Amino acid sequence: MNSIAKSLLKSAKHGRAAWLRSRSDPSGKRHPRKLVLGIETSCDDTGAAVVDDTGCVLGEALHCQKEVHLQTGGIIPVVAQQLHRENIERVVKEALGASGVSIPDLTAVATTVKPGLALSLGVGLQYSLGLVSKYQKPFIPIHHMEAHALTVRLTHHLEFPFLVLLLSGGHCLLAVAQEVSDFLLLGQSIDIAPGDMLDKVVLLNVARRLSLRKHPECHSMAGGKAIEHLAQAGNRQQLVLRLPMQQYRNCDFSFSGLQNIVNNTITQKEKEEGIQEGEILSCVKDIAAAVQHAVAVHIMQRTYRAMLFCMKNSILSSKNATLVASGGVASNQYIRKGLQTLADVNGFAFLCPPPRLCTDNGVMIAWNGIERLRAGLGVLHSTEGIRYEPKAPLGIDISKRVAADSIKVPRLKKMQWLAS
Structure with missing residues (x-):
């Protein structure tokens, strides 16, 4: 993270802290601060962090398994489980050490318990239960998607309710956050998630077919990141992909059909260029741009309907109309740009956590623990x-x-973003 981003995040934290202090006690009396250790092992990243009830991140640590899974072409649950086991104690100690907080000083331990890879979740839960048993600390079980949804309240002054779009490796959904642990689900993916397509399916079936692992610019990138990188120099208009679910006026998503279309398109291009599987297509950047654009437009169309639904049914009003995007795929700058344009057109504020807090991390789990602790929920x-x-x-x-x-x-084609 560059110096400007660090400065902005630091300012946001200080502003958040002052806001929370102003809401805590009208008398101005000081209370012992609450400290939560958050532990995240829902998929392939081992994360831990200590956060206090003013929203200050005191210490954090993260072990990313990306390099290992790049070698195997995707996440293998038993491998992810073993890597979590090997790294969780070190990661937790690093987070505690950076925070200057010892375990006896903690108010509670918060850990992701749902949803996610079973073997990965089991490692985090087992380790956490050992800690709370040994030190007699309260335990706060965390819903992974709730944590993603509420992360924005760590960095921004945002009151409930708000519309949230969660885009990750295993999930894609639209919901209204009414309060902590109180959500209205408007729609979700009926098959695979965009991250599953871009980071896993793309890696296994498209990125490998496009030989992105052999591409000099992308050899160390996962599928989704490689697609985003190459798309910057591609011409999406060279390839038109049929968008999913155009006939359904709901807020559900589908990406499996798009995946099949892309696979078939690559096969056809291979025949046209007379190359074998594994060789690099000359139009690889155009394909990447078209895939990214199709995913972005599909997401925007469903989000647009969610906005209109919320306003029509007075779930949100013009005074509190805010769209929040979070989850790993929300780090994609092309998708963010489209959502920003969509929000502007509809009079919504648009907020995202910093990219590093969009992907899985211990900070969001610890903050969700603070939110639940303050609300007296699930402790x-x-x-x-x-x-x-x-x-x-x-x-x-x-x-x-x-x-x-x-x-x-x-x-949507009337929007300036689509012409860029």
């Missing part, structure tokens, strides 16, 4: 019977109500 003094859940819905599903409204979305 356990006994962990008997606690289990991890590989699959877990977020909030109350009202997607059928969204579909019943059958809101027509205006054409």
Whole structure:
């Protein structure tokens, strides 16, 4: 992170801290600060952080498994599990050491318990239960997607409610955050998530077919990052991809059909250029640009409908209309630019956590722990019977109500972003 980004994040933290202090006690009395250790192992990153109730990140550490999984062409759960086991104690100690906080000083331990890879979740939960048992600390089980949704409240002065778009390796959903742990689910992916396509499916079936691992600019990048990088120099108009779910007026997503279209397109281009699988197509940058654009427009169309639905049904008002985007795929700058334009056109404020807090990390888990601690929600003094859940819905599903409204979305091609 460059110096400007660090300065902005530091300012946001200080502003957030002052805001929280002003809300805490009208009498101005000081209270012992609450300290939460957050532990994240839902997929392939081992993260830990200590955050206090003013929103100050006291210490954090992260071990990324990307290099290992690049060699195997994707995440292998048993490999991810073993790497979590090897690194979790070190990562937690590094976060605690950087914070200057010892375990006895902690108010609670917060850990991701759902959703995610079962083997990965199990490592984090087992380690955390050992800590809370040894030091007799309260335990706060965390929903991974709730943590992504609320991360923005760590860095911005944002009140409930707000519309949130979560884009990650395993999830894609639209929801209204009404309060901590109170969400209305408007729509979600009916098959795979955009991150699954760009970072995994693209890596396995497209990036490998395009030989991105052999491309001099992309050899150390995962599929999604490589696609974003190459797309910057590509011409998306050289290839038109059919967008998913155009006939369905709901807020659900689908990316598997787009994946198949891309695979078929690559096969056709290979025949046209007379090359074998594994060789680099001359149009690789154009394909990357077209894929990225199709994903972005699909996301924008569903988000547009969610905005219109929320305004029509007075779930949000013009005074508090805010769109938040979070999750790993929300780090994609092309998608962010499109969402910013969409928000501007509809009179919504648009907020994103810093890119480093969009991907999986311990900070968002610790902050979600602080949010739940302040709200008095889900703080356990006994962990008997606690289990991890590989699959877990977020909030109350009202997607059928969204579909019943059958809101027509205006054409997006009029937006300046699409011509850029």
